[in-house]
Amino acid sequence: MGIINSQCFCDFLFFSIISLLLSQISSSAKVYNITSLQPLAQGQTLVSSGGIFELGFFSPNSSANKYVGIWHKSVFPRKVVWVANRDSPLAVTDALATLTITSNGNLQLVDGKRNSVWSTNISVLSDGSAAALLLDNGNFVVKFNTGDEYLWESFDYPGDTILPSMLLGFNSKSGKRSFLTSWKSENDPSTGEFVLGLTPQNPAQIFIWINGSTPFWRSGPWEKSMFIGIPGRDDQYLSGFHLDANVQQGTKYFWYNLFDKTVEYMYISSKGIHKCMDSKNGENWNLHWETPKIPCDIYGTCGPFGVCEASESSTTPICKCLKGFAPKSVDEWSRGNRTRGCVRQTQLFCGSNTSQSVSLSRKEDGFWKMSNVKLPDYHEYSPLYEEDCRILCRDNCSCLAYAYVNTIGCLVWSKDLIDISEFSSGGADLFIRLANAELGEEGKRIKLVASLVSICFIIMAAIAFGLYKLRVNPKGIIKVMRNEIRLTDTSETSRESLREYIRTHDPSELLVYEYDFNSILIATSNFSTTNKLGEGGFGAVYWGKLEEGKEIAVKRLSSCSGQGIEEFKNEMLLISKLQHKNLVRLMGCCIKDDEKLIIYEFMQNKSLDTLLFDPMKRGVLDWAKRFNIIQGVARGLLYLHRDSCLKVIHRDLKASNILLDENMNPKISDFGLARIFQGTQNLANTQKVAGTLGYMSPEYAMRGIFSEKSDVYSFGVLVLEIIGGWKNTSFYDHETELCFLPYVWHIWSEGKGLYLVDEVLADSYSASEAMRCLHVGLLCVQDNAADRPTMPEVVFMLSSETDSPQPKQPIFSFVSDPRPRYDSGCSANEATITLLQGR
Numbered sequence: 001m002g003i004i005n006s007q008c009f010c011d012f013l014f015f016s017i018i019s020l021l022l023s024q025i026s027s028s029a030k031v032y033n034i035t036s037l038q039p040l041a042q043g044q045t046l047v048s049s050g051g052i053f054e055l056g057f058f059s060p061n062s063s064a065n066k067y068v069g070i071w072h073k074s075v076f077p078r079k080v081v082w083v084a085n086r087d088s089p090l091a092v093t094d095a096l097a098t099l100t101i102t103s104n105g106n107l108q109l110v111d112g113k114r115n116s117v118w119s120t121n122i123s124v125l126s127d128g129s130a131a132a133l134l135l136d137n138g139n140f141v142v143k144f145n146t147g148d149e150y151l152w153e154s155f156d157y158p159g160d161t162i163l164p165s166m167l168l169g170f171n172s173k174s175g176k177r178s179f180l181t182s183w184k185s186e187n188d189p190s191t192g193e194f195v196l197g198l199t200p201q202n203p204a205q206i207f208i209w210i211n212g213s214t215p216f217w218r219s220g221p222w223e224k225s226m227f228i229g230i231p232g233r234d235d236q237y238l239s240g241f242h243l244d245a246n247v248q249q250g251t252k253y254f255w256y257n258l259f260d261k262t263v264e265y266m267y268i269s270s271k272g273i274h275k276c277m278d279s280k281n282g283e284n285w286n287l288h289w290e291t292p293k294i295p296c297d298i299y300g301t302c303g304p305f306g307v308c309e310a311s312e313s314s315t316t317p318i319c320k321c322l323k324g325f326a327p328k329s330v331d332e333w334s335r336g337n338r339t340r341g342c343v344r345q346t347q348l349f350c351g352s353n354t355s356q357s358v359s360l361s362r363k364e365d366g367f368w369k370m371s372n373v374k375l376p377d378y379h380e381y382s383p384l385y386e387e388d389c390r391i392l393c394r395d396n397c398s399c400l401a402y403a404y405v406n407t408i409g410c411l412v413w414s415k416d417l418i419d420i421s422e423f424s425s426g427g428a429d430l431f432i433r434l435a436n437a438e439l440g441e442e443g444k445r446i447k448l449v450a451s452l453v454s455i456c457f458i459i460m461a462a463i464a465f466g467l468y469k470l471r472v473n474p475k476g477i478i479k480v481m482r483n484e485i486r487l488t489d490t491s492e493t494s495r496e497s498l499r500e501y502i503r504t505h506d507p508s509e510l511l512v513y514e515y516d517f518n519s520i521l522i523a524t525s526n527f528s529t530t531n532k533l534g535e536g537g538f539g540a541v542y543w544g545k546l547e548e549g550k551e552i553a554v555k556r557l558s559s560c561s562g563q564g565i566e567e568f569k570n571e572m573l574l575i576s577k578l579q580h581k582n583l584v585r586l587m588g589c590c591i592k593d594d595e596k597l598i599i600y601e602f603m604q605n606k607s608l609d610t611l612l613f614d615p616m617k618r619g620v621l622d623w624a625k626r627f628n629i630i631q632g633v634a635r636g637l638l639y640l641h642r643d644s645c646l647k648v649i650h651r652d653l654k655a656s657n658i659l660l661d662e663n664m665n666p667k668i669s670d671f672g673l674a675r676i677f678q679g680t681q682n683l684a685n686t687q688k689v690a691g692t693l694g695y696m697s698p699e700y701a702m703r704g705i706f707s708e709k710s711d712v713y714s715f716g717v718l719v720l721e722i723i724g725g726w727k728n729t730s731f732y733d734h735e736t737e738l739c740f741l742p743y744v745w746h747i748w749s750e751g752k753g754l755y756l757v758d759e760v761l762a763d764s765y766s767a768s769e770a771m772r773c774l775h776v777g778l779l780c781v782q783d784n785a786a787d788r789p790t791m792p793e794v795v796f797m798l799s800s801e802t803d804s805p806q807p808k809q810p811i812f813s814f815v816s817d818p819r820p821r822y823d824s825g826c827s828a829n830e831a832t833i834t835l836l837q838g839r
């Protein structure tokens, strides 16, 4: 049948990829299912309902064999992503072979002589109504006419390709493993030499093995969003890699999803290269990335205790020994044979026979720090903090090295250190144990501080901060070390020019009253700590009482807005135009030297968090009040997004920024401040990420992309907090081992949504309202911004009984998504962070 040809389209560093063009099956008839009465014959193809995938007979270029396989229907050159009978081919001349379903529900490929050449092996008894379908994700499934359960699915039997949403991993209880196995050659789908799979280690790694056992390539340990040994690939990781482990069930699976809605597949080539192909236009496959690509990517290139200097340009590995080590055989090493690696030069003090070697000149061993490395193989994980990690390694003589990775924790090594690469950037810090004599001054000055709190919070923080210098003090307050950016423009003249500005503008525009600094000092008792109400976004807030008796709240902006006074003033004028009953009213501002104060009306009931998260006071907020708060915040946000003159994106919506007046009406505060800290440039394209952990949408936290939808996300988190009376950042359910959002989703998807309602409300709430809020909240925290509703839709859904779309299962990419590249930046306070995004 097949007119066969292939095309070579790329020539890469090591190997060329030859991709397969499949027979263009002329006038092929499409079918949408296979049943026992309707087998798939040659000349027919089975097509997925959306026309994305196609299954049929094919014969590779210049091959005498014929197979049944699956490929993307309209992307070229065609690549077969799954083959049924890879090791039992049909003859290319066999025109009568068919794929059918037997009476017991098994798929069976029979040749022209009616002999079975391949079949599935399920033991479910079928009434003959089983049908095989091809799904739009490429999964080929057998199911009964009725019911959704799959009797068999091809995703359980991967070939050389992993498609999005397919799982690769293992179940250590059942012993089931799924891995990719390469083809023998580009034109021969039979089982090849290379296997790609996940290791059971903690944290897991992806390996490519040759002939099942010899390591060929290794990804380095998984660090919550990516594999550590692959630097400079952050961009690509936006395609969304995930690793799900369930300790109780003994399962660990790797999968990926499409972040940007391109078509994509990953496979292992017959030469052992792991390639990711994508198609942006939906017509042609392009190589997105591949690995191993450079010599250093090959496992153990430089032998034990050797280091490979990774460089994109070199075609031969540049090997050196770790500090304090030298080639085991200088002769072999200089001839380029690094199999035997390097050996230690000066024996360690630890573990040596001290009774003989005690001498004053011998001192304790120390650690040598190597930066930007792909950590060696054979790590052992300990759930310890940095300082304890060092002590663990120091006190055990068999420990050769340790590393502390924010997103993982403590890793130690006691086997030969192998497969280390040194990158120019990225990677992690590795601390190698060396005898004192080998250490320069540098090695002795390693100081480490860390102490961590809530697991969930740390995971979020660590990911968000990625490359940050992050410190957590024992009270659990995360502080980002920062360089203060000071305003240079604080002179008397600029203040004059500001006043001038105010004078020269239309008085009707001047809604900002400028307070005298001294009167504010008096009102707030010199910003005394007893007057401090809290630390909101962008600065501390103080209570004050003006001479005439009016109570005010004064926000003292942190000095790093990076904005000149005129710009600040301008922004204040704009912000003062935002007036809505669910926004805190701005009364004025005050500028003195580099002090910038914003004066608001004082809210009797302080902020929502002071009530909601206080076990003693939570009961004050009955359901009617909570529902009113949810609706009020939604309306305030709608006003900011759509109805105001400015179209403001809040960017730091959270419980502590919702103030409550004497009647418990919610008022959003800190709106528009992002503008001040942002400057007036294009709001959607910023280098700075300001927000609060736990409330930041994935795309904002990871990539600095923000839009109305990032506020919608924060709103969703807030709604879920209000319903349950939980604080998302300190929530962790020990039974399910889930953080806040995954937990809420889990309970909701089990149909037990009302279990999530705060127990202090007992039965005094409207179940339908609560379910509606929960539903809306979950819709708002969808990973994909496009799946989240807009604020007009939210307001509508909250106030009507109509059916809302079902939320999709969120993947909570914040906890599992790509690590951003951030530089240290300017932060405001304990809760709100401002990150500078790297260019």
Ligand SMILES: *[C@@H]1O[C@H](CO)[C@@H](O)[C@H](O)[C@H]1NC(C)=O
Pocket (backbone or CB within 6 Å): 004, 005, 006, 007, 018, 061, 062, 187
């Ligand atoms: C595929 O077939 C064409 C024509 O039959 C031939 O020219 C080409 O070399 C073949 N390619 C491979 C990779 O075998």
Ligand SMILES: *[C@@H]1O[C@H](CO)[C@@H](O)[C@H](O)[C@H]1NC(C)=O
Pocket (backbone or CB within 6 Å): 121, 123
């Ligand atoms: C089919 O499955 C049964 C048990 O379910 C097993 O005993 C048998 O060996 C399997 N046969 C093949 C060919 O895999």
Ligand SMILES: *[C@@H]1O[C@H](CO)[C@@H](O)[C@H](O)[C@H]1NC(C)=O
Pocket (backbone or CB within 6 Å): 032, 033, 131, 144, 145
């Ligand atoms: C199979 O397809 C036929 C039409 O092509 C349709 O009538 C039938 O319901 C389908 N069966 C299943 C199980 O989807």
Ligand SMILES: *[C@@H]1O[C@H](CO)[C@@H](O)[C@H](O)[C@H]1NC(C)=O
Pocket (backbone or CB within 6 Å): 193, 210, 211
């Ligand atoms: C895998 O094993 C086969 C047979 O044992 C051998 O011919 C082949 O060279 C091995 N492959 C590699 C890449 O070493």
Ligand SMILES: *[C@@H]1O[C@H](CO)[C@@H](O)[C@H](O)[C@H]1NC(C)=O
Pocket (backbone or CB within 6 Å): 332, 337, 338, 339, 340
């Ligand atoms: C490299 O050295 C090892 C150990 O001495 C030896 O077994 C191996 O054959 C050598 N390889 C090459 C390519 O010379």
Ligand SMILES: *[C@@H]1O[C@H](CO)[C@@H](O)[C@H](O)[C@H]1NC(C)=O
Pocket (backbone or CB within 6 Å): 353, 355, 356
């Ligand atoms: C350490 O010294 C003791 C005697 O002082 C000796 O018996 C023992 O073998 C030595 N151990 C090693 C590892 O050198």
Ligand SMILES: *[C@@H]1O[C@H](CO)[C@@H](O)[C@H](O)[C@H]1NC(C)=O
Pocket (backbone or CB within 6 Å): 380, 396, 397, 398, 399, 414
């Ligand atoms: C030292 O480390 C090794 C390897 O991790 C471990 O097997 C051993 O139990 C440790 N010894 C002590 C005393 O902790």
